[in-house]
Amino acid sequence: MFEGVSLPFTVADLVESGFELIGLVSTxxxxxxxxxxxxxxxxxxxQAFSNRGKA
Known part of the structure; x- marks a missing residue:
């Protein structure tokens, strides 16, 4: 059905860009x-330093 279609990116490229997007959002x-x-x-x-003298 899609024999003549070739994509300009691979699965590794998609995974890499996904991880980069997650890294950007997570920051x-x-x-x-x-x-x-x-x-x-x-x-x-x-509070810990102010209570230090009272204990």
Whole structure:
């Protein structure tokens, strides 16, 4: 049916570009998670240092 059709890319090219896309998106996801959790971690560290003298 599609005997004369040839694609300009291979399966390896598709897998490689898929992994590159996942790598690009995951960096932004990690950056978003860092913005969500950084204030909580900073508050935890500040609280630990402020309670150190009271204990």
């Amino acid at each position: 932004f996801v990690l950056l978003g998670l860092a913005f969500m959790f950084a204030p909580k971690i900073i508050a935890l560290i500040r």
